[in-house]
Amino acid sequence: MNKIDGAISQFQSMDSMAKEDRWMNQIHPSIKLFLTVLFIGLTVSFPKYNLTGLFGMILYPFVLFQIGELSFRESLYRLRVVLPIVCIVGIANPFFDRAVVTRIGEIGVTGGVLSMLTLMLKAVLSVLASYLLIVTTSIEKICYALQQAHFPQILVTEVLLIYRYISVLLAETRRVTQAYHLRAPGQKGIAIGAWGPLVGQMLLRSMDRAERLYQSMCLRGFDGTFHLKEKSHVRRTDILYLLIWTALLLILRLFPVLEWVGRWFVR
Amino acid sequence: MTEIEVKNISFSYEQKIPVLENIAFCAGTGEAIGLIGANGAGKSTLLKLLVGLDLGYTGEIRVGDVVLGKKTLAAVRKKIGYVFQDSDSQMFMTTVEEDIAFAPRNYGLSREETALRVERALEQVHIKALRDKSIYKLSGGEKKLASIATVLSMDPDIILMDEPSVALDPKNRRNLIRVINELKGIKIIASHDLDFIWDTCERTILIHNGRIVCDGDTEMILRDKELLEANGLELPLSLYIRR
Numbered sequence: 001m002n003k004i005d006g007a008i009s010q011f012q013s014m015d016s017m018a019k020e021d022r023w024m025n026q027i028h029p030s031i032k033l034f035l036t037v038l039f040i041g042l043t044v045s046f047p048k049y050n051l052t053g054l055f056g057m058i059l060y061p062f063v064l065f066q067i068g069e070l071s072f073r074e075s076l077y078r079l080r081v082v083l084p085i086v087c088i089v090g091i092a093n094p095f096f097d098r099a100v101v102t103r104i105g106e107i108g109v110t111g112g113v114l115s116m117l118t119l120m121l122k123a124v125l126s127v128l129a130s131y132l133l134i135v136t137t138s139i140e141k142i143c144y145a146l147q148q149a150h151f152p153q154i155l156v157t158e159v160l161l162i163y164r165y166i167s168v169l170l171a172e173t174r175r176v177t178q179a180y181h182l183r184a185p186g187q188k189g190i191a192i193g194a195w196g197p198l199v200g201q202m203l204l205r206s207m208d209r210a211e212r213l214y215q216s217m218c219l220r221g222f223d224g225t226f227h228l229k230e231k232s233h234v235r236r237t238d239i240l241y242l243l244i245w246t247a248l249l250l251i252l253r254l255f256p257v258l259e260w261v262g263r264w265f266v267r
Numbered sequence: 268m269t270e271i272e273v274k275n276i277s278f279s280y281e282q283k284i285p286v287l288e289n290i291a292f293c294a295g296t297g298e299a300i301g302l303i304g305a306n307g308a309g310k311s312t313l314l315k316l317l318v319g320l321d322l323g324y325t326g327e328i329r330v331g332d333v334v335l336g337k338k339t340l341a342a343v344r345k346k347i348g349y350v351f352q353d354s355d356s357q358m359f360m361t362t363v364e365e366d367i368a369f370a371p372r373n374y375g376l377s378r379e380e381t382a383l384r385v386e387r388a389l390e391q392v393h394i395k396a397l398r399d400k401s402i403y404k405l406s407g408g409e410k411k412l413a414s415i416a417t418v419l420s421m422d423p424d425i426i427l428m429d430e431p432s433v434a435l436d437p438k439n440r441r442n443l444i445r446v447i448n449e450l451k452g453i454k455i456i457a458s459h460d461l462d463f464i465w466d467t468c469e470r471t472i473l474i475h476n477g478r479i480v481c482d483g484d485t486e487m488i489l490r491d492k493e494l495l496e497a498n499g500l501e502l503p504l505s506l507y508i509r510r
């Protein structure tokens with residue numbers, strides 16, 4: 001399997017995971033969307049030196065991985081491209097902020113290092129939370145939730161189309177590179193000279209196909225509203241889920257829970 | 268009762284070279300029309316214009332008593348099912364079932380009715396087993412059948428098909444002929460499979476270089492060797508064998 005095939009199957013397996021009938025998948029999409037946004041908002045709002053407080057937020061993805069029966073390792077593998085990129089934020093902090101703010105044993109930790117770690121953790125947590133939303137909620141349901149939240153219809157449609165476009169672009173890339181390799185046997189990679197026309201072709205073709213897909217949607221009555229298979233009413237479990245998480249996340253954000261726990265153990 | 272009236276349509280893509288010139292015909296209720304012509308004759312373009320995928324033509328298209336135009340687009344499209352030549356462009360949902368349910372849901376049918384329609388469409392083209400399959404993982408012919416099902420579930424008054432028999436094995440092809448013959452509304456089928464046209468359409472329109480060369484009884488046109496060859500086509504295979 002080459003890289004593109006890998007990317008396609010990763011993408012599709014995320015898509016089909018979202019379609020499965022597991023407990024996490026059945027939570028009302030609006031509630032999952034709300035909690036994800038809340039979580040990211042609270043996470044990002046931690047002060048830049050408050051690493052311990054931020055650690056508490058790990059509870060959310062940790063529990064979700066458990067109850068969602070999702071593999072953490074698999075997610076790291078899938079996010080291997082994204083995670084290093086988001087970790088770059090804050091990498092320069094240690095060079096600017098050199099004042100020692102705390103000590104671990106004998107080693108002084110500068111504000112820069114601390115704020116860098118905080119920023120990285122924030123970024124990773126936000127990515128993980130989004131990932132958890134995506135693998136447990138199909139794109140149609142996410143769009144439905146956005147629609148329920150009164151997002152402008154054109155933006156919601158845009159989200160759906162971009163999502164579709166990714167798979168079209170990947171599939172088109174696969175076709176073009178396969179066609180290339182079949183007529184350039186024994187060649188590793190793609191010759192520099194062929195890159196221009198190849199990439200051009202790929203973009204044109206995938207745009208063309210994306211347009212036809214959109215036409216096909218319009219021909220079958222798509223007017224910007226999303227309809228789900230089942231009527232998705234909010235169940236009592238959903239409310240409970242929402243209340244518990246909202247409370248927990250607020251507590252974790254507002255109170256130094258980890259410090260309390262630490263002190264309780266040390267005592 | 269719905270009919271289609273096409274009045275002197277001319278059309279060209281971005282350059283000035285005309286792709287369709289002075290196309291005119293009428294189709295009455297229940298009529299099945301075969302659209303034949305060499306590669307690049309303009310068959311797909313004509314079908315696209317009929318569903319309003321491009322409104323940049325001169326002339327007039329009337330569906331029922333509505334003139335096709337920007338404002339009437341939604342109303343007209345509701346009546347028309349269109350099977351793309353390229354089935355990859357037709358389906359966009361994740362599973363076959365979801366895709367077939369797309370149109371009925373958009374047209375506000377109840378859940379029960381939608382489920383019924385999906386069931387019937389799956390059954391009609393014999394792809395019940397593919398219900399939960401991802402559309403990316405279908406074979407060429409399965410894709411074609413599924414894309415036909417996505418249109419059958421709309422229960423359209425008018426059905427336009429671009430090369431529906433391509434990629435189908437003999438059995439599925441025969442089944443599709445049966446399904447088409449059982450459909451009530453207007454059917455317009457563009458195809459190079461003249462035997463397929465022979466079996467499904469009583470009337471045929473022959474297009475050459477964007478103009479209608481001949482419009483009439485299928486049997487008469489498909490038996491006319493000189494006419495077909497003059498327009499870049501050949502006799503249907505079954506007629507060869509019979510000779």
Ligand SMILES: Nc1ncnc2c1ncn2[C@@H]1O[C@H](COP(=O)(O)OP(=O)(O)OP(=O)(O)O)[C@@H](O)[C@H]1O
Nearest residue numbers: 280281286304305306307308309310311312313352
């Ligand atoms: N998007 C486009 N832009 C410009 N020209 C086009 C476009 N699509 C088709 N054409 C041209 O219009 C003419 C008619 O094309 P059309 O697809 O209607 O032919 P067709 O009869 O369906 O052929 P085939 O049997 O090969 O499917 C062709 O000469 C083609 O090159």
Ligand SMILES: [Mg+2]
Nearest residue numbers: 310311352429
């Ligand atoms: Mg064509």
